[in-house]
Amino acid sequence: MSEIAKTPEPPYYAVIFTSLRTEGDNGYSEMAERMVKFASQQPGFLGVESAKESVGITVSYWSDLESIKTWKQNAEHLIAQKQGREAWYKEFKIRISKVERDYGFAQN
Protein backbone atom coordinates (compact mmCIF):
# COMPACT_ATOMS: atom_id res chain seq x y z
CA MET A 1 0.00 0.00 0.00
CA SER A 2 2.62 2.47 -1.08
CA GLU A 3 0.50 4.65 -3.32
CA ILE A 4 -2.04 7.40 -3.23
CA ALA A 5 -5.38 5.83 -4.15
CA LYS A 6 -6.66 6.60 -7.64
CA THR A 7 -10.21 7.52 -6.76
CA PRO A 8 -12.89 8.76 -9.18
CA GLU A 9 -14.55 12.17 -9.12
CA PRO A 10 -16.45 12.84 -5.87
CA PRO A 11 -18.83 12.13 -4.34
CA TYR A 12 -17.64 8.84 -2.88
CA TYR A 13 -17.08 7.56 0.66
CA ALA A 14 -14.02 7.30 2.89
CA VAL A 15 -13.76 5.03 5.94
CA ILE A 16 -11.09 6.51 8.21
CA PHE A 17 -9.80 3.84 10.60
CA THR A 18 -7.38 5.13 13.25
CA SER A 19 -5.91 2.68 15.75
CA LEU A 20 -3.49 2.10 18.58
CA ARG A 21 -2.13 -1.44 18.55
CA THR A 22 -1.29 -3.76 21.42
CA GLU A 23 2.28 -5.09 21.77
CA GLY A 24 3.42 -7.87 19.43
CA ASP A 25 2.06 -9.10 16.13
CA ASN A 26 -0.28 -11.87 17.35
CA GLY A 27 -1.20 -12.81 13.78
CA TYR A 28 -2.11 -9.26 12.88
CA SER A 29 0.10 -8.76 9.81
CA GLU A 30 -1.08 -11.85 8.00
CA MET A 31 -4.74 -11.01 8.67
CA ALA A 32 -4.27 -7.35 7.68
CA GLU A 33 -2.86 -8.44 4.34
CA ARG A 34 -5.76 -10.88 3.82
CA MET A 35 -8.30 -8.20 4.68
CA VAL A 36 -6.86 -5.69 2.21
CA LYS A 37 -6.89 -8.37 -0.46
CA PHE A 38 -10.51 -9.31 0.31
CA ALA A 39 -11.68 -5.71 0.60
CA SER A 40 -10.16 -4.96 -2.81
CA GLN A 41 -12.38 -7.64 -4.32
CA GLN A 42 -15.62 -6.25 -2.86
CA PRO A 43 -18.16 -4.40 -4.99
CA GLY A 44 -17.83 -0.66 -4.55
CA PHE A 45 -14.21 -0.73 -3.35
CA LEU A 46 -12.25 2.19 -4.82
CA GLY A 47 -8.87 2.08 -3.08
CA VAL A 48 -6.99 2.11 0.21
CA GLU A 49 -4.16 4.08 1.83
CA SER A 50 -2.35 3.07 4.99
CA ALA A 51 0.48 4.26 7.24
CA LYS A 52 1.51 3.52 10.81
CA GLU A 53 3.72 5.30 13.30
CA SER A 54 2.47 5.66 16.87
CA VAL A 55 -1.05 5.56 15.48
CA GLY A 56 -2.08 3.52 12.48
CA ILE A 57 -4.30 5.19 9.88
CA THR A 58 -6.01 3.23 7.13
CA VAL A 59 -8.37 5.05 4.80
CA SER A 60 -10.46 2.91 2.46
CA TYR A 61 -12.56 4.44 -0.30
CA TRP A 62 -15.96 3.17 -1.42
CA SER A 63 -18.56 4.12 -4.01
CA ASP A 64 -21.52 4.07 -1.61
CA LEU A 65 -22.70 3.31 1.95
CA GLU A 66 -24.26 -0.01 0.97
CA SER A 67 -20.85 -1.36 -0.13
CA ILE A 68 -19.33 -0.29 3.20
CA LYS A 69 -22.12 -2.04 5.10
CA THR A 70 -21.76 -5.22 3.04
CA TRP A 71 -18.01 -5.31 3.70
CA LYS A 72 -18.57 -4.70 7.41
CA GLN A 73 -20.79 -7.80 7.52
CA ASN A 74 -18.52 -10.03 5.38
CA ALA A 75 -17.96 -13.33 7.23
CA GLU A 76 -14.15 -13.30 7.03
CA HIS A 77 -14.12 -9.66 8.01
CA LEU A 78 -16.33 -10.35 11.06
CA ILE A 79 -13.74 -12.84 12.31
CA ALA A 80 -10.99 -10.25 11.85
CA GLN A 81 -13.08 -7.64 13.68
CA LYS A 82 -13.50 -9.99 16.63
CA GLN A 83 -9.76 -10.68 16.82
CA GLY A 84 -9.15 -6.95 16.53
CA ARG A 85 -11.15 -6.26 19.65
CA GLU A 86 -9.75 -9.24 21.54
CA ALA A 87 -6.08 -9.08 20.61
CA TRP A 88 -4.76 -6.41 18.26
CA TYR A 89 -6.14 -3.04 19.26
CA LYS A 90 -5.88 -1.06 22.46
CA GLU A 91 -8.14 1.52 20.92
CA PHE A 92 -9.62 2.41 17.58
CA LYS A 93 -11.99 4.84 15.96
CA ILE A 94 -13.84 4.40 12.68
CA ARG A 95 -15.28 7.39 10.88
CA ILE A 96 -17.59 7.02 7.88
CA SER A 97 -17.36 10.11 5.72
CA LYS A 98 -18.57 11.37 2.37
CA VAL A 99 -15.88 12.90 0.18
CA GLU A 100 -17.40 16.03 -1.30
CA ARG A 101 -14.36 17.51 -3.03
CA ASP A 102 -10.80 16.52 -3.81
CA TYR A 103 -7.77 17.98 -5.54
CA GLY A 104 -4.17 17.00 -5.95
CA PHE A 105 -0.71 17.83 -7.11
CA ALA A 106 1.99 15.87 -8.92
CA GLN A 107 5.45 17.00 -9.92
CA ASN A 108 6.08 17.24 -13.63
Next chain:
Amino acid sequence: MSEIAKTPEPPYYAVIFTSLRTEGDNGYSEMAERMVKFASQQPGFLGVESAKESVGITVSYWSDLESIKTWKQNAEHLIAQKQGREAWYKEFKIRISKVERDYGFAQN
Protein backbone atom coordinates in the same frame (compact mmCIF):
# COMPACT_ATOMS: atom_id res chain seq x y z
CA MET B 1 0.48 13.45 17.22
CA SER B 2 0.42 10.10 18.93
CA GLU B 3 -3.25 9.92 19.77
CA ILE B 4 -6.59 9.23 18.26
CA ALA B 5 -8.37 12.59 17.93
CA LYS B 6 -11.13 13.24 20.44
CA THR B 7 -13.78 14.48 18.05
CA PRO B 8 -17.37 15.44 18.97
CA GLU B 9 -20.52 13.72 17.73
CA PRO B 10 -20.90 13.83 13.93
CA PRO B 11 -21.51 15.60 11.67
CA TYR B 12 -18.12 17.28 11.32
CA TYR B 13 -15.53 17.45 8.56
CA ALA B 14 -12.34 15.53 7.84
CA VAL B 15 -9.58 16.73 5.52
CA ILE B 16 -7.67 13.65 4.37
CA PHE B 17 -4.21 14.66 3.13
CA THR B 18 -2.21 11.83 1.54
CA SER B 19 1.28 12.56 0.24
CA LEU B 20 4.49 11.17 -1.23
CA ARG B 21 7.51 13.18 -0.14
CA THR B 22 10.65 14.12 -2.04
CA GLU B 23 14.06 13.00 -0.71
CA GLY B 24 15.54 14.88 2.26
CA ASP B 25 13.97 17.13 4.85
CA ASN B 26 14.47 20.54 3.20
CA GLY B 27 12.94 22.35 6.15
CA TYR B 28 9.83 20.20 6.11
CA SER B 29 9.82 18.92 9.70
CA GLU B 30 10.07 22.34 11.29
CA MET B 31 7.32 23.74 9.07
CA ALA B 32 5.09 20.70 9.63
CA GLU B 33 5.33 21.21 13.38
CA ARG B 34 4.53 24.92 13.01
CA MET B 35 1.53 24.18 10.81
CA VAL B 36 0.05 21.68 13.26
CA LYS B 37 0.51 24.23 16.05
CA PHE B 38 -1.13 27.00 14.00
CA ALA B 39 -3.95 24.79 12.74
CA SER B 40 -4.73 23.78 16.32
CA GLN B 41 -5.32 27.44 17.16
CA GLN B 42 -7.78 28.02 14.32
CA PRO B 43 -11.52 28.39 14.92
CA GLY B 44 -13.32 25.15 14.11
CA PHE B 45 -10.28 22.91 14.53
CA LEU B 46 -11.24 19.63 16.24
CA GLY B 47 -8.11 17.48 16.09
CA VAL B 48 -5.48 15.85 13.89
CA GLU B 49 -4.04 12.38 13.31
CA SER B 50 -0.88 11.66 11.35
CA ALA B 51 1.30 8.71 10.31
CA LYS B 52 3.91 8.21 7.62
CA GLU B 53 5.43 5.13 6.03
CA SER B 54 5.82 5.06 2.25
CA VAL B 55 2.85 7.42 2.06
CA GLY B 56 2.10 10.08 4.64
CA ILE B 57 -1.49 10.41 5.83
CA THR B 58 -2.65 13.39 7.88
CA VAL B 59 -6.32 13.69 8.76
CA SER B 60 -7.45 16.97 10.31
CA TYR B 61 -10.95 17.38 11.71
CA TRP B 62 -13.01 20.57 11.51
CA SER B 63 -16.43 21.71 12.64
CA ASP B 64 -17.48 23.18 9.27
CA LEU B 65 -16.38 23.96 5.71
CA GLU B 66 -15.89 27.66 6.42
CA SER B 67 -13.19 26.87 9.00
CA ILE B 68 -11.40 24.64 6.48
CA LYS B 69 -11.52 27.42 3.88
CA THR B 70 -10.23 30.03 6.34
CA TRP B 71 -7.31 27.78 7.29
CA LYS B 72 -6.52 27.10 3.63
CA GLN B 73 -6.20 30.87 3.06
CA ASN B 74 -4.18 31.59 6.24
CA ALA B 75 -1.07 33.62 5.29
CA GLU B 76 1.47 31.36 7.02
CA HIS B 77 -0.26 28.31 5.62
CA LEU B 78 -0.15 29.72 2.07
CA ILE B 79 3.65 29.98 2.37
CA ALA B 80 3.83 26.37 3.53
CA GLN B 81 1.57 25.27 0.66
CA LYS B 82 3.89 26.99 -1.85
CA GLN B 83 6.97 25.28 -0.39
CA GLY B 84 5.06 22.00 -0.39
CA ARG B 85 4.54 22.16 -4.15
CA GLU B 86 8.06 23.44 -4.84
CA ALA B 87 10.14 21.27 -2.51
CA TRP B 88 8.51 18.71 -0.25
CA TYR B 89 5.95 16.72 -2.19
CA LYS B 90 6.28 14.54 -5.25
CA GLU B 91 2.58 14.04 -5.18
CA PHE B 92 -0.36 14.70 -2.89
CA LYS B 93 -4.10 14.40 -2.75
CA ILE B 94 -6.49 16.32 -0.50
CA ARG B 95 -9.99 15.06 0.11
CA ILE B 96 -12.60 17.15 1.92
CA SER B 97 -15.16 14.87 3.51
CA LYS B 98 -18.13 15.08 5.84
CA VAL B 99 -18.06 12.58 8.70
CA GLU B 100 -21.58 11.22 8.97
CA ARG B 101 -21.05 8.48 11.54
CA ASP B 102 -18.32 7.28 13.87
CA TYR B 103 -17.78 4.58 16.45
CA GLY B 104 -14.91 3.27 18.44
CA PHE B 105 -13.44 0.74 20.79
CA ALA B 106 -11.16 0.96 23.81
CA GLN B 107 -9.82 -1.85 25.96
CA ASN B 108 -11.04 -1.90 29.54
